Amino acid sequence: MKLRRIVIFTTVCLFSLGFLVSPALAFKVGAVFSVTGRTSFLGDPEKKTAVMVAEQINAAGGINGEKLELIVYDSEGDATKANLAVKKLITQDKVSVVIGPSLSGTSMAVVPLAAKYKTPLISCAASYKITWDKEKGTARKWVFKTPQTDTMAVDAIYSALKQKGISKIAIMSVTSGFGASGRGELIRLAPEYGMTIMADEKYGPKDTDMTVQLTKIKGLAPKAIVNWSVGPTQVVVLRNWRDLGMKSIPFYQSHGFGSRKNIELAAGAAEGVFCPLGAVNIAELLTPYDTQYAVAQRYLKDYKAKYNEPLSSFGGHAWDALHMAAQALASVGDDKAKIRDYLENNIKGFVGQHGVFFYSPDDHIGLDKAAFRMVVVRDGDWALAD
Amino acid sequence: METITPAGQLFQYLITGITVGSIYAMVAVGFNIIYNVTEIINFAQGEFVMLGGLVMVSLHVGMGLPLIAAFPATMIIVTLVGMLLDRLAISPIRRPTVLSLIIATIAASILLKGTAMFIWGKDPYDLPAFSGRNPITFLGAVIQPQYFWVIGFLIITVIVLTLFFEKTILGKAMSACADNPDAASLVGINVKQMILLSFALSAAIGAVAGIVVTPISLMEYDRGAMLAVKGFGAAVLGGLGSFPGAVIGGLILGAIESLGAGLISSGYKDAFALIVLMFVLFYKPSGIFGDIEVSKIKRF
Structure with a gap:
């Protein structure tokens, strides 16, 4: 009997502790990349980059003094797993913005979720179809992307x-x-x-x-x-x-x-x-007068120092996505609709790894051939x- | 700019086709050795080719062994893998049926592929060409020196195997297992050991194919399956179990792919080979060199 009481008591304590801890003390950003599997050459550097960027932001005092919490799930390049991961990020982890997935296929599989749960999504995959709704002839309201097409x-x-x-x-x-x-x-x-x-x-x-x-x-x-x-x-x-x-x-x-x-x-x-x-591939070749010189040089140096492996340009897509998300969180807080509006209206001339981004209501890709x-x-x- | 005549183009298609076909032929020969002794199709045959290429890269490029030492060393390592495959996956099966054995080889191929991915990662690897990369111009076509190595090793493989199966006791014992395993064991042939030997031999031939093709096409962990499919096609085209059939089948498959891609459309390259394969099987279901009477008494 005594044992049972202890068990019940402990459980109750743990639960209440959970409730005490759970209120958001941090800005939550979710990420889904194909970290393992056939397409890990995309997801692996993306994950490493995102983790590094989050650490850097937190080391520099976080976003407006609040911590940035990055939650990364592995889609293994599988559309179903990507879909489940994004659903979990939005409904259980309650993130304010999702970055990824890494592939056009997995991104298309999660696009409907962004609209359904009204959560901004910044994809790291190439196809223009991810942000462009062909049937309606407009850009998808909740979806943005960073790579060139x-x-x-x-x-x-x-x-x-x-x-x-x-x-x-x-x-x-x-x-x-x-x-x-x-x-x-x-x-x-x-x-x-x-x-x-x-x-x-x-x-x-x-x-x-x-x-x-x-x-x-x-x-x-x-x-x-x-x-x-x-x-x-x-x-x-x-x-x-x-x-x-x-x-x-x-x-x-x-x-x-x-x-x-x-x-x-x-x-x-x-x-x-x-x-x-993109500029990120050739950071060493850029002249100091180049707009992207500073960001590309810094990313190259940091990545090599942290992971001791050659920089992959694919990681740059995650760099761009997470930095834009962080900029939005810093400006408007964790309200999802406000973040979306900020991305669409205020990302004008954001200097990233793969180009200088200009989002607009009709253009959620933000780049042109100059990238x-x-x-x-x-x-x-x-x-x-x- | 250099120009090329239509005749030169045709010759180029043929020589490329024959080179690619030689690789298919070597894979097909590997299929046949195991098929002849056990009547199963070893789906891990393509993985032997992949291992041959990657082990060679590690020994020759990674550890700096000279070509002449790395070549036999690679063959020995892959042969050991083949023997382990038999001892660990094929021989312990309690009530072997053709189907259960084939499924075991499929499992082995997945395992080998996964292991290779862990050891070598997903990047393709290069091997220096055996005798340089300066192409030779001949009759308007450009020939990489490595092409001669590929074709040469196919010829050597065929000659050695023919001598082995027709002139040595061991080779004859293996052929006996193929004809009738029960009768073979009655006259004192250790059938299990013959099966082990057949896996060793096909692994060695797979390794040779992998070593000679890597300087042309690079090699990475998941290339085995595609080569196995093409090699199987070649074996079926020539007649399962027939060595001349495997060689002719492989060369025909390579030449058709190449000519079809060059003269008609490169998008349907694989389709041409399959269409020809289907036609041959339609008119002669046992393959070009296969014997319909023999194939009737086989279990598979």
Whole structure:
């Protein structure tokens, strides 16, 4: 009997303690990233960055003296898990704003939740569909995003080609979501820039060799090649391009090429290859007069010091999202509707890792093609292309 | 700018197709060795290829072993993995049916893939080409020196295996297990040991395929499955269990993929190979070199 009483007493005590502690003493921000699984190359640096940014904000005295509490869940790149995680963040953890998920697919799966629970969501995924409601023809009220879109990368590449007077191009793409989406934009925007697509070649994400596709392109003699892929194929295609003696045809990679690891893997074949990248990828190359110089330099230094690993540009998306959320919390407090209004109306010229953001009621992406710098591989490293 | 003639293009498609096909053929040969002795399809065959490439990268690039030492060392390590696979997953199954054994190999392939992800991470790895990366121009086509290594090793593998199965007692004992395991054990052949040997042999061949293809295509932890699918296609096309069939099947599959992608459309590359496979199976269900009478008495 005595034992039972003790048990009941302890339980009651613990519960009341829980109630005493529970009132929010901190600003709560939720985050959902694909930290593990196939797409952990996105989620892992995003999580590390978000944790680092939260620590920095708290070390500097928090937001208006209040602590910033970051709650991170792992979606494993799975739409269902992302959906459950966001639901839990909003209904149980009672966060004021959610950042993430990392993928376009998982982001689309949680977009309805943001509207249902009237909670602002800042996605870290690429597709413009995340913030744009095609049926209504308006931006989704509660959803914002930080990464550049495929459209901007295509805009940047086509502008560079046009400047060089090139109009006859061949495009290559991998048959994955990333490649298909980029290919769609390449074809859609071609007439706008006066581009003639002479060849439209594809390959599988696990293909061993792209010599065949390039041989076909070689026969058509275009003035430039634009390739859209991620993973090992974007390296193999460069080697084949070099081996086939096609270096006289300029090669443009998508922004998916933005890792020094790829230059290294290409074993010299990447020399002279162009690609559009955000400022965060090339922090060392920026001049001190650059708007993004200070933020990019600081992020690079802090990340390397804390995690002792090379900076991944994907982490920059989380940096941008969390800093914007923190700025909104500092200005209007933890009222969700006010945070949303602040993001939409007051993020004007926010200097982030991937560009300078201008949100508006019609534009919840906030960037344009200026967020990309055209970069060329020179002596095994990035250099600004002129 | 260099131009290329249509004939040169055609030759380039063929040579690339044959190289890729050689890899499929080596995977198919690996399938056949195990199939011949046990009548099961080893779904972890692609994982042997992946392991071959990655272990080689670790030994050759990571630890700095010379090529000539790293090559056999990699083969030995992967062979041991193959033998462990048999001892830990295949041989302990109490009442082996073809289906339960195949499911065990699927489990093993997932396990191997997961382990490789833990050891090497998700990034692709590169291996220096065996004899440099200066391409050779021949009849208007550009040939990477590594292509010759791939094709050469396929030829060596086929010759060694043919000699082994036709000239040595051990090889004949393995063939006997394939024909009739009960009769084989009656004449004193240790069937369990033959199965172990078949796993060792296919793992070794998988390792060779992985080592020679990595300088061309890079290697990462999850490439095994795709190679296994293509290799299985090649084995079925040539006739399951037939070594000449595996080689011809692999080369045909590679050439069709390459020519289809080059001449018609690269988007449907995989479809061309499958369409040809379906047609062959429609007219000759046992494959090009398969024997319909033999396949009737097989359990699978």
